[in-house]
Amino acid sequence: MTDLFSLPLEWIPEGSAALLDAIRDWADKQVIPVRRRIDEDWEQHELSHQLLRSLSVDLGYQWAVWPEAYGGGGMNAISSALCTEEIARADSGLATAATCSVWAMTPVMPPRENRHLMELFTPKFLSTDEWYVGSAAITDARSGSDVENIDGTGGRYVATTAHLDGDEWVVNGHKLWPTNSGGLADVFAVFCTTDPAGGPDAFAIIYVPAGTPGVTQGKPYQKAGMAGDWNSDVWFDHVRVPAEFRAHGPGADAEAARAFISSGNVGTAAQCIGVMRNVFELLREWCDTRVVGGTLLKEHTITAGVLADIVTAIETSRSETYLKARMLDRPDLYGPRHTPEMLARTRVTKLFVSDQLTLVVNKAMDLMGAFGYAREGDLEKHWRDSKIMSLWMGGRALPQLDIARWFFDAQSY
Numbered sequence: 001m002t003d004l005f006s007l008p009l010e011w012i013p014e015g016s017a018a019l020l021d022a023i024r025d026w027a028d029k030q031v032i033p034v035r036r037r038i039d040e041d042w043e044q045h046e047l048s049h050q051l052l053r054s055l056s057v058d059l060g061y062q063w064a065v066w067p068e069a070y071g072g073g074g075m076n077a078i079s080s081a082l083c084t085e086e087i088a089r090a091d092s093g094l095a096t097a098a099t100c101s102v103w104a105m106t107p108v109m110p111p112r113e114n115r116h117l118m119e120l121f122t123p124k125f126l127s128t129d130e131w132y133v134g135s136a137a138i139t140d141a142r143s144g145s146d147v148e149n150i151d152g153t154g155g156r157y158v159a160t161t162a163h164l165d166g167d168e169w170v171v172n173g174h175k176l177w178p179t180n181s182g183g184l185a186d187v188f189a190v191f192c193t194t195d196p197a198g199g200p201d202a203f204a205i206i207y208v209p210a211g212t213p214g215v216t217q218g219k220p221y222q223k224a225g226m227a228g229d230w231n232s233d234v235w236f237d238h239v240r241v242p243a244e245f246r247a248h249g250p251g252a253d254a255e256a257a258r259a260f261i262s263s264g265n266v267g268t269a270a271q272c273i274g275v276m277r278n279v280f281e282l283l284r285e286w287c288d289t290r291v292v293g294g295t296l297l298k299e300h301t302i303t304a305g306v307l308a309d310i311v312t313a314i315e316t317s318r319s320e321t322y323l324k325a326r327m328l329d330r331p332d333l334y335g336p337r338h339t340p341e342m343l344a345r346t347r348v349t350k351l352f353v354s355d356q357l358t359l360v361v362n363k364a365m366d367l368m369g370a371f372g373y374a375r376e377g378d379l380e381k382h383w384r385d386s387k388i389m390s391l392w393m394g395g396r397a398l399p400q401l402d403i404a405r406w407f408f409d410a411q412s413y
């Protein structure tokens, strides 16, 4: 179905149409017809891996999002959000796996790049044979999402540590949940601390190739949904990597982490919109054919009110998300991604849009009744897959804290 929702056309780079068409075609022909099988594939990941490889390598998604200065397509935040929408419209688990793979590398990408790491990893990520997989290992076994509470607790409770021994970092810790773990990841961006007392200078992002001695990935978890994405425990036991594998250094890594969360907020919102668009498509089809009380469901006034609420949620989510994507693309006007201001503004986007997603999926299920709850109806899959988007990146609390901190100058943590 044609995309009926508003988009700021003047902000969309001209060159992005071909890839978007290719992803839409991949979604319609390769993913949607088999997406129910992705749930059964949660332990093997064969189907998902094949779909992710075809997206990332054959279609060139991985190349397209890689920086232009390093031979990639140099996609900006707007095009990137559009691609994310198209992938998530078919399957949000696959969208999580594909986008997080490259997102893990954004702390060392331009504008503030770590040249050494970019030169090392570019040939792997631009491989035309294999899907090279990145993973951001943030959530800590002990302190959970508090690792992302950079301006609140400042890394005081981060249990994953790194200390410099000669010209090597020695990393120790236990992470839970990183997207693309479970044996899939080729490289981890490990969010850790160089000083258990915390503080912005102690916050560190250290890159650890998955094959380094001392790294162990557990078995994939079985979750309610999002089987296209693999998650597991990851242990780092006296893992040694060269000193230059730290993203930047004291202070700068905390800034890189904020920038990373700002772009993750907009990416999550784009993913939510992709799901909402497909929910809308499923609902349109249902309301066009389902007759209740002798009349098409959509012709009942009480139903029309709900349908209008669903459209309003998607329209406003789109406006909010693309405004913030545009702001990320124009640091000359709005400032860089790493400021507490941009973090707070984009936390608003993630909080609001993921809440709209939960409302939209629930309202759609109310209208579709038991068919919406049945496996054969696909809505049920979105219902299971989507809730995590309001839970990850610190649930509701961390976005709320960052928002109150900047807009109200609140010191809450």
Ligand SMILES: Cc1cc2nc3c(=O)[nH]c(=O)nc-3n(C[C@H](O)[C@H](O)[C@H](O)COP(=O)(O)OP(=O)(O)OC[C@H]3O[C@@H](n4cnc5c(N)ncnc54)[C@H](O)[C@@H]3O)c2cc1C
Pocket (backbone or CB within 6 Å): 096, 100, 135, 136, 137, 138, 139, 140, 143, 144, 145, 146, 149, 152, 176, 177, 178, 179, 180, 223, 226, 229, 231, 388, 391, 392, 393, 394, 395, 396, 397, 398, 413
């Ligand atoms: C499909 C999927 C993909 C994921 N991808 C990744 C990934 O790529 N990398 C990664 O590292 N993790 C990832 N996660 C983990 C996810 O980000 C976390 O589960 C999430 O951030 C919440 O952390 P937690 O589960 O440890 O809960 P906790 O951090 O224990 O939070 C529990 C509750 O406490 C609230 N809370 C947290 N801090 C505060 C505070 N300071 N004040 C008040 N309330 C607070 C939270 O909002 C939440 O309501 C993923 C999880 C899933 C299921």
